[in-house]
Amino acid sequence: MTRISTRIIGIGSHHGADRLGWLLCDQLNDMQWPQTIDIHPCRTPAQLPELLRDCDSAIVLDTVITGQSAGQVIALDMHELGTRSCSRHSSHGFGISEALELARALDQLPAAVKILGISVVDATQDATEVSPIALPAVQQAVREFHLALQH
Amino acid sequence: MSDQRNISIHVPVLARVEGEGALDLHIKDGLIEDLKLTIFEPPRLFEKFLEKRETDQVIDMVARICGICPVAYQMTAVHAFEHLFETEVSPWIRDMRRAFYCGEWLQSHSLHIHLLAAPDFLGFNSVTEMATRHAAEVRRGLRLQTLGNDLIALFGARSVHPVGARTGGFYHAPDVDSVNKILARLQDAREDASALLSWTASLPLPDDHQDFISVSLHHEHEYPMNAGRIVSSAGLDIDACEYNDHFREFQIAHSTALYSLLHEQVYLVGPLARMNLNHECLPQEILAQLNDLKIRFPSDNMFHSIIARAAEICLVIDEAIRLLENYTLPQQPSVAWKPRAGIATAATEAPRGLLWHRYSLDEQGLVRDAQIVPPTSQNQARIEQDIKQSLQAFGLNHDEDALRLHAETVIRNYDPCISCATHFLRLNVQRD
Numbered sequence: 001m002t003r004i005s006t007r008i009i010g011i012g013s014h015h016g017a018d019r020l021g022w023l024l025c026d027q028l029n030d031m032q033w034p035q036t037i038d039i040h041p042c043r044t045p046a047q048l049p050e051l052l053r054d055c056d057s058a059i060v061l062d063t064v065i066t067g068q069s070a071g072q073v074i075a076l077d078m079h080e081l082g083t084r085s086c087s088r089h090s091s092h093g094f095g096i097s098e099a100l101e102l103a104r105a106l107d108q109l110p111a112a113v114k115i116l117g118i119s120v121v122d123a124t125q126d127a128t129e130v131s132p133i134a135l136p137a138v139q140q141a142v143r144e145f146h147l148a149l150q151h
Numbered sequence: 152m153s154d155q156r157n158i159s160i161h162v163p164v165l166a167r168v169e170g171e172g173a174l175d176l177h178i179k180d181g182l183i184e185d186l187k188l189t190i191f192e193p194p195r196l197f198e199k200f201l202e203k204r205e206t207d208q209v210i211d212m213v214a215r216i217c218g219i220c221p222v223a224y225q226m227t228a229v230h231a232f233e234h235l236f237e238t239e240v241s242p243w244i245r246d247m248r249r250a251f252y253c254g255e256w257l258q259s260h261s262l263h264i265h266l267l268a269a270p271d272f273l274g275f276n277s278v279t280e281m282a283t284r285h286a287a288e289v290r291r292g293l294r295l296q297t298l299g300n301d302l303i304a305l306f307g308a309r310s311v312h313p314v315g316a317r318t319g320g321f322y323h324a325p326d327v328d329s330v331n332k333i334l335a336r337l338q339d340a341r342e343d344a345s346a347l348l349s350w351t352a353s354l355p356l357p358d359d360h361q362d363f364i365s366v367s368l369h370h371e372h373e374y375p376m377n378a379g380r381i382v383s384s385a386g387l388d389i390d391a392c393e394y395n396d397h398f399r400e401f402q403i404a405h406s407t408a409l410y411s412l413l414h415e416q417v418y419l420v421g422p423l424a425r426m427n428l429n430h431e432c433l434p435q436e437i438l439a440q441l442n443d444l445k446i447r448f449p450s451d452n453m454f455h456s457i458i459a460r461a462a463e464i465c466l467v468i469d470e471a472i473r474l475l476e477n478y479t480l481p482q483q484p485s486v487a488w489k490p491r492a493g494i495a496t497a498a499t500e501a502p503r504g505l506l507w508h509r510y511s512l513d514e515q516g517l518v519r520d521a522q523i524v525p526p527t528s529q530n531q532a533r534i535e536q537d538i539k540q541s542l543q544a545f546g547l548n549h550d551e552d553a554l555r556l557h558a559e560t561v562i563r564n565y566d567p568c569i570s571c572a573t574h575f576l577r578l579n580v581q582r583d
Contacts, residue, residue, distance in 0.1 A: 043311035105282035
């Protein structure tokens, strides 16, 4: 079995703009990637620690509301996420920040983790497609992240 | 500190539960004068959305009621429709539905034990804190949860809001290779489950004995999931179609979730109620381990719920192994059915307890109206009663932080799903 070098984890659901994380996974899956890249949709942050256990690095995709225009991609490191946790709005009060901290406490956090937030304006508005700005930006960020790890 | 002080505690948002609610507690002259578990999440109106829908649309829609227990909603609807349509399913379909349901109990119970309940009993604020001292246990919990999710996905194509179930069976039968891979992981997980049961029995659980009525399904030949009669520790024994003759749902001012009473009495549904009424159906090996651990069911200690969940994890792993070890592909993963007009009712055991559905269907099989009674709304009155009794037993002279933590521990012990019940906690304590 090929060791997963980078796992791309799209957090999402079927609802509103939250669907974007899964749509991005679908579209990234249709592209050519090295065998060591694995793309995995994820429903709740509680699933993150197990998904992070067997990979060397990870990119977590999720929708964010920042006041920026729709489709803008914001790259965050773990230490930046800590101050931006929105666990009050997450299932069981367990958000991405808490999930990554749990993975760290369990000593199963990959050496490199990047969080890509895809900006949406209205969380209730159904996402039916990935914005033409977001997809190339995410694709580029994944390539750069993966390349940087090879060096 | 005097027992006669008057205080009010307000918990604005309860952590580690699904959904949004609050708790208001008013203590006057050392006695609880008023206690309200306030559920303020807006009504989700699912029953109305289901009107004029076809049965298979209903099965996909009700899965959206809950991200943790979608299988329970699907299975309850499926059984209601098939009962009305007099659809006879094959033994393969019956067995695979039970295996599908085993996956949901496994992931839901593992999530609750490790991420939500256990930190309370070990004095941690979160699973992340708990993981610094109990990493092996947390890893084990996450492994079990992942296995449960993967078992759901085997039949439902995905673990959250699965899409594999339909009236008459499944859209697709999993291939033998995929089943064998899960089977091997289930066999490996048996040891984890047994260790988990011993660990939950070793937790410093409060010794809080209460008098309550347990309600669950009961089946003559198996631990209940998909089938059985509705029974209670007070002697109730009815078919699901008689539910509305015995249970009353009603609205109260401080909650957007309906309350429910049995013969005007508060009652309990969920793993402890199920274990209290069905422990004799457990496999001999699990009964022997409980006996060795000196855990006796029926139990009147509400905090034994976590042990009941762990015993049910052992059960579902054994059951899934039994159901999958001689797996073969069926000729058809579903059977044909014909719609008819009438009233469709069924009850199944969601991880959090009894789930009851009633649909009125027209000649084309379209829903005229629907009634869905989830476990959390049935437990709401019991949770309030439990908090009152538990806090009195705990001692109202404790400071507000201790009272708040104890009340939250009691609530989390029920694994309430406010998203299902509509959705939770703020604690307001007022002492006059």
